[in-house]
Amino acid sequence: SEGSGIADMPIQREASTNIPKIESSVFKGALKDHFSKFLREYESNLLFSRSEIGGQLSFTDLKLLFFPVKSSKNIFSLISCPYVIERFLEDTILYNVKIKGLEKFSFNCRYVHDNLALVINDSEENIYLGEYLFKTQKIECDELFKNFKGWNDLLDRIVIVSNDNFKDFVSYYTEVITRNRINKETGTSKSSGLFTQEYLPDESIFYGVVNRFSDIFDDKDGENAFKNLNHLIMSKEKNELKIGGSTTLGKGIAKII
Numbered sequence: 001s002e003g004s005g006i007a008d009m010p011i012q013r014e015a016s017t018n019i020p021k022i023e024s025s026v027f028k029g030a031l032k033d034h035f036s037k038f039l040r041e042y043e044s045n046l047l048f049s050r051s052e053i054g055g056q057l058s059f060t061d062l063k064l065l066f067f068p069v070k071s072s073k074n075i076f077s078l079i080s081c082p083y084v085i086e087r088f089l090e091d092t093i094l095y096n097v098k099i100k101g102l103e104k105f106s107f108n109c110r111y112v113h114d115n116l117a118l119v120i121n122d123s124e125e126n127i128y129l130g131e132y133l134f135k136t137q138k139i140e141c142d143e144l145f146k147n148f149k150g151w152n153d154l155l156d157r158i159v160i161v162s163n164d165n166f167k168d169f170v171s172y173y174t175e176v177i178t179r180n181r182i183n184k185e186t187g188t189s190k191s192s193g194l195f196t197q198e199y200l201p202d203e204s205i206f207y208g209v210v211n212r213f214s215d216i217f218d219d220k221d222g223e224n225a226f227k228n229l230n231h232l233i234m235s236k237e238k239n240e241l242k243i244g245g246s247t248t249l250g251k252g253i254a255k256i257i
Contacts, residue, residue: 009198032044033242043229058213064084065205067204086110116136117137118159124136239256
């Protein structure tokens with residue numbers, strides 16, 4: 001993707017919507033690099049790859065669910081839109097993942113105009129998102145993410161805006177940093193070395209699926225390896241990983257929730 005055109009090195013985006021994403025190959029590589037340190041070598045080979053034979057796991061792209069934006073409430077809000085919530089619901093149905101209250105929440109989010117922001121636990125009449133003022137409307141979703149640990153704290157931050165507003169926010173409210181190329185011989189900056197890099201803002205939330213081809217691979221070693229990987233992914237001590245480049249600059253640090 002060419003991104004928004006505001007950076008020399010843009011982030012990955014969906015071609016049809018311009019919404020940020022993380023390619024499945026990048027996702028797979030990050031998981032393999034991180035969790036192979038905790039798996040035995042043969043388990044890692046079974047799951048991810050073994051010489052010229054593909055591994056037993058399949059990976060989806062990571063799709064954006066909530067995008068952080070500076071807010072007049074709670075420092076920042078996690079915004080989404082009807083299109084993204086509806087797509088999330090469809091994917092949970094496709095992969096047989098049950099999330100309490102999601103279907104009702106998706107229905108309640110269906111109609112939101114450009115000047116309105118739907119909120120969950122807020123009684124304020126207005127909210128600033130970035131530099132823009134929105135009138136708020138409270139929606140009911142008491143059971144949303146009730147069976148997901150740690151998500152209750154996020155409910156106060158969730159704000160639903162229109163599809164068009166969401167597209168504008170994810171296009172123009174990313175982090176763009178100007179950097180300089182250094183001449184290795186002199187240790188000084190090159191005269192034409194300025195370039196810009198685009199990054200996703202901290203607190204962005206994506207979702208994706210890791211699935212094992214259980215109907216093709218029925219060996220016990222593969223099944224046990226998958227159980228071990230799943231246990232590691234759910235572990236609070238070992239579920240932080242690095243995705244993408246610039247990790248030496250503190251970028252790309254992600255946590256599985």
